[in-house]
Amino acid sequence: AGSIEGLAERYARESAEVQLAILSGLGDLGASTGPALKILTLASGLENDELRRQATLALADPRQSGREVYQALGARLGDPVREIQRAAAERLLQVAARGDVLAIPAAGLEEGAKLKDDLARLHVSDIAIQYAYRGGSLTVETLCRFMVDPVDQIRQIEQHYSAPSWATYLIEGAKQGALDAGQVAAINSLTLRDEPHVRHNAFTALARAPFAPGRAAILSRALVDEDAQIRKESSSWLLPDGTQPDELDPVAVARLLRCGADPESPGYAPAKDVFERLTHAQLVPHLVDALGDRDPAVRGAAGARLEEIAGQQLVYDPERDPRVTQREFAVWWWKRTHPDGSLEGLLADLGADNPSLRWRTAQEAMSLPLPAVRDGLAQALAKERAAWVRDAQLAALQTYAEVDFGIKPRMSAAEREACVERALRWWTRTLTREQQEGSR
Numbered sequence: 001a002g003s004i005e006g007l008a009e010r011y012a013r014e015s016a017e018v019q020l021a022i023l024s025g026l027g028d029l030g031a032s033t034g035p036a037l038k039i040l041t042l043a044s045g046l047e048n049d050e051l052r053r054q055a056t057l058a059l060a061d062p063r064q065s066g067r068e069v070y071q072a073l074g075a076r077l078g079d080p081v082r083e084i085q086r087a088a089a090e091r092l093l094q095v096a097a098r099g100d101v102l103a104i105p106a107a108g109l110e111e112g113a114k115l116k117d118d119l120a121r122l123h124v125s126d127i128a129i130q131y132a133y134r135g136g137s138l139t140v141e142t143l144c145r146f147m148v149d150p151v152d153q154i155r156q157i158e159q160h161y162s163a164p165s166w167a168t169y170l171i172e173g174a175k176q177g178a179l180d181a182g183q184v185a186a187i188n189s190l191t192l193r194d195e196p197h198v199r200h201n202a203f204t205a206l207a208r209a210p211f212a213p214g215r216a217a218i219l220s221r222a223l224v225d226e227d228a229q230i231r232k233e234s235s236s237w238l239l240p241d242g243t244q245p246d247e248l249d250p251v252a253v254a255r256l257l258r259c260g261a262d263p264e265s266p267g268y269a270p271a272k273d274v275f276e277r278l279t280h281a282q283l284v285p286h287l288v289d290a291l292g293d294r295d296p297a298v299r300g301a302a303g304a305r306l307e308e309i310a311g312q313q314l315v316y317d318p319e320r321d322p323r324v325t326q327r328e329f330a331v332w333w334w335k336r337t338h339p340d341g342s343l344e345g346l347l348a349d350l351g352a353d354n355p356s357l358r359w360r361t362a363q364e365a366m367s368l369p370l371p372a373v374r375d376g377l378a379q380a381l382a383k384e385r386a387a388w389v390r391d392a393q394l395a396a397l398q399t400y401a402e403v404d405f406g407i408k409p410r411m412s413a414a415e416r417e418a419c420v421e422r423a424l425r426w427w428t429r430t431l432t433r434e435q436q437e438g439s440r
Contacts, residue, residue: 037064041072049081056084060091070095070103077124078111085115089123096130104131106138113145125154126161133163140183143170144190147198167201171208178211188218196227203230207237217251223259223267231266235273253286254293257301280309284333285367291326327369334368343372350380355389362392366399371434374400378427381420390416397423 043055056076059069076088089112092104109131112124125146132138147166149155158165190202203222206215222234238252259267260275275283290302296318303316306329314332316325349361358380365373374397381393398405403426405419
């Protein structure tokens with residue numbers, strides 16, 4: 001054991017020829033000892049194919065066991081060498097059947113789900129379903145791959161095991177926490193599949209997640225899906241409990257408006273349901289934003305709904321400059337929701353002594369697209385020193401700009417300062433242009 005310990009310590013520094021010789025001699029020296037396993041696990045991850053092959057075959061020996069062994073084999077499930085893939089998968093399948101499946105790394109299963117070899121991928125899926133059934137957490141990407149695998153036995157694995165389907169694990173997993181952009185992209189790919197049940201499960205998973213960036217635009221496609229059941233459920237996916245209207249984005253709102261304006265549209269009924277479930281406070285800000293849409297049909301549909309809400313106070317004129325119309329409706333809505341407020345008061349509050357009031361006022365300013373408010377925001381931003389208030393002012397000012405200031409979550413002080421400089425340069429250029437146009 002002492003001699004093996006010495007070999008283990010210097011193994012990584014040896015040449016490939018010496019490393020191979022050491023592997024060949026492990027059987028004579030006692031390959032089941034701790035130092036020997038250290039050599040095998042190290043060799044199984046090296047670049048040399050033959051080293052990895054010999055090490056993996058040794059680790060796949062049924063006499064080898066333990067978390068360290070299973071993790072090393074799990075890492076080889078996605079190996080580019082087919083013999084290595086299969087050796088690792090076949091051994092880990094035995095491990096899974098014995099109940100030690102949770103010792104296998106989820107990352108290895110994810111790599112194994114990408115294999116081109118059908119048999120190796122089948123073994124990986126057999127391991128993965130047992131891993132999930134015993135409480136292991138498979139990644140969203142892995143579940144999405146298995147859901148559309150070309151091999152029937154992989155795709156429909158619940159028919160071969162007393163376990164839930166991949167889709168069930170995807171939906172239940174999505175409910176546990178916010179999805180990131182990569183996970184949303186993986187699920188979105190399923191919403192584009194030909195199979196209605198796959199699309200249905202993908203839409204359901206997105207809707208069940210506590211948060212998923214960009215999901216409203218994806219879910220809004222369900223409004224016009226060719227499958228009647230998907231269309232029927234689309235409104236509940238977009239507003240599962242009526243508490244997520246802030247997630248509606250311009251793409252989703254535009255699709256809702258197009259569908260809701262056309263009784264012949266397959267999405268008319270679910271769009272109508274969404275509009276009926278939204279309060280005016282939830283809906284009007286989205287409609288005002290839609291008045292600036294490039295599509296005249298969307299602007300017209302938004303204007304018609306705003307006319308209905310405003311009663312006789314305002315009339316939508318499709319021939320007017322959309323920017324003028326948008327400002328008019330934005331001011332009307334702001335006055336309606338702030339009966340005791342005034343534009344002068346809002347501008348004064350942008351520079352108030354209380355930073356919380358400055359922050360709240362910047363938030364309010366986002367719904368009031370007026371040049372005076374824009375100028376007040378820029379002036380306040382130039383003087384502001386509190387980072388969290390600056391972030392709100394930048395976000396509000398960004399709604400006026402056609403250029404990207406580069407705002408992102410959790411900015412460093414230097415990144416924030418760069419955004420402020422870009423915003424103020426844009427504002428200065430805008431003022432100069434307006435002054436030149438006004439003097440002509």
